Amino acid sequence: MSVESIFPRLEALLPKVQKPIQYVGGELNSTIKDWDSADVRWALMYPDAYEVGLPNQGVAILYEILNELPGTLAERTYAVWPDLEALMRAEGVPQFTVDAHRPVRAFDVLGLSFSTELGYTNMLTALDLAGIPLLAEERGEDDPIVLAGGHAAFNPEPIADFLDAAVLGDGEQISIAISEVIREWKAEGRPGGRDELLMRLAESGGVYVPKFYDVDYHPDGRIKRVAPNRADVPWRVHKHTVMDLDEWPYPKKPLVPLAETVHERFSVEIFRGCTRGCRFCQAGMITRPVRERSITTIGAMVENGIKESGFNEVGLLSLSSADHSEIADVAKGLADRYEGTNTSLSLPSTRVDAFNIDLANEFSRNGRRSGLTFAPEGGSERMRKVINKMVTEEDLIRTVTTAYTQGWRQVKLYFMCGLPTEQDEDVLGIADLAKKVIQAGREATGSRDIRCTVSIGGFVPKPHTPFQWAGQADHETVDRRLKALRDSVRGDKQYGRAIGFRYHDGKPSIVEGLLSRGDRRVGAVIRAVWEDGGRFDGWSEHFSYERWRASAEKAGVDVDWYTTREREENEVLPWDHLDAGLDREWLWQDWQEAVNGSEVEDCRWTPCYDCGVCPTMGTEIQIGPTGRKLLPLTVV
Ligand code: SF4
Secondary structure: OOOOOOHHHHHOOHHHOOOHHHHOOOOEOOOOOOOOOOOEEEEEEEOOOHHHHOOOHHHHHHHHHHHHOOOEEEEEEEOOOHHHHHHHHHHOOOOEOOOOOOEHHHOOEEEEEOOOHHHHHHHHHHHHHHOOOOOHHHOOOOOOEEEEEOHHHHOOHHHHHHOOEEOOEOOHHHHHHHHHHHHHHHHOOOOOHHHHHHHHHHHOOOOEOHHHEEEEEOOOOOEEEEEEOOOOOOOOEEOEOOOOHHHOOOOOOOOEOOOOOOOOOEEEEOEEOOOOOOOOOHHHHHOOOOEEOOHHHHHHHHHHHHHHHOOOEEEEEOOOHHHOOOHHHHHHHHHHHHOOOOOEEEOOOOOOOHHHHHHHHHHOOOOOOOOEEEEEEOOOHHHHHHOOOOOOHHHHHHHHHHHHHOOOOEEEEEEEEOOOOOOHHHHHHHHHHHHHHHHHHHHHHOOOOOEEEEEEEEOOOOOOOHHHHOOOOOHHHHHHHHHHHHHHHHOOOOOHHHEEEEEOOOHHHHHHHHHHOOOHHHHHHHHHHHHOOOOOOOOOOOOOHHHHHHHHHHOOOOHHHHHOOOOOOOOEOOOOOEEOOOOHHHHHHHHHHHHHOOOOOOOOOOOOOOOOHHHHHOOOOEOOOOOOOOOOOOOO
């Protein structure tokens, strides 16, 4: 049965809201497929505003792949701002997709991609506006399967009550497999209803269905056991890994936003995974092993993406782009190809070495020199050893000196505060480093026109990392250290004015910590926050720490127990039954080595140190050189 567009009803509300353009759809390369010719229909949601959600690469890739699949359609939906939410409630307009403005509840699957846990309350708004019961157990046969993916889905326990299912890892192949399971089940006349469909998905071992697992607790609140409550459901659910990125050269037709968005460029992912072993980095741990896209495919994707979108900026994405084994050839090849055109290239650079500056020089041939970014992450040598960020002060000074000598005037440095074992002097070390950077720049250039911006984020211990057992620093400690650092920078007459300082207070990190390492009992807090008006928690103007604390108290949840408490080796962690491939013993050993300041090399260039991923997942490191070339131009 056809589903009607709600646009006529929405249109009447748009003149009354801010940035109405974000709700109208019709972007270049968006797709609307005939409803009746599809038998599997996905609504894909990035649970944040359009301006953040549209550039999201994960959603964009799945949107294209699913729409290419015969008999399957996919549309996008984003979080609506509170002004439109109020009007939609008043007028009874449901959560809609921006493509054909179809009501989200009419779809078979509502797939949510969570890059951050701070999007959880927005999920509840979308479910409620859609008319889908918040609790999975209250959903009926006509409700979509609510499915989570993205990095936060590696511990979906805090939102387990609201989810029907979750998927870990790369979405390309599993989204197609899920579509086929749904298609078959529908073609058979939906035997056993929703429960059987979820059972079919769970039996495969590739989809986690929380309701098929029971959690038992010790009297002191720790988890005793997580166990399947049905036969044929696996004890552990595994992540998915795409092993040949060249076979999946998406996005082929990049979405071009209508409204302003956080990134307005075409991004090509040049590799997935990272084995540098930074102990704080969940993305690096859960996306192992490294799988490179070949230089030929990168060249073809850039060429094709520009042609299809008209973007004049191309970003080469990955967790550490300068580490691609053929990045020098990629950089030179693309810089040669687009020299003299209006196409600019960018590389998120975080590696602290001169090679990175060579790359930046290539990429700025077309004239733009916005600044170089490096991420030492820790302010002292000791701290950097603990987090396994192998950068010495000497490396950093040498690198920035080269940058300033070659004409760069602005350097940005990223750090974290609240790291395990951190002391006040580790954070104050950031000020010393920044001053040395300015001093080196002035000496190298003879100019006082040298800038360094220090950006500091709060550290949050994440699941599936060696720091998953660590006690998180409380926000008072983080705020005190940041204040001392700010005073040290600002009070310096010689260098203070040349140093920019950006940081957030420590409170949002505590909430992120609660949601990252929480278990199913934390769901009651999320719901209480949402019922109290919590929305857009990733936005400082909407975030209320007091609301989270009050809601936790109301739900009987001790925030400190979940955040600042250090876990013991054998404590069952809420995500232990979800398998990112990492060997638990290796993670524990790495945590002990962190405390002792021992470093681990990158297994791309040194022997495998048995983190467990490759044998468990049947994967391997895939790096070049491939001997292939950027040319000839071939359209993907
Ligand atoms: S199993 Fe070995 S080669 Fe594979 S990611 Fe882990 S350390 Fe590296």
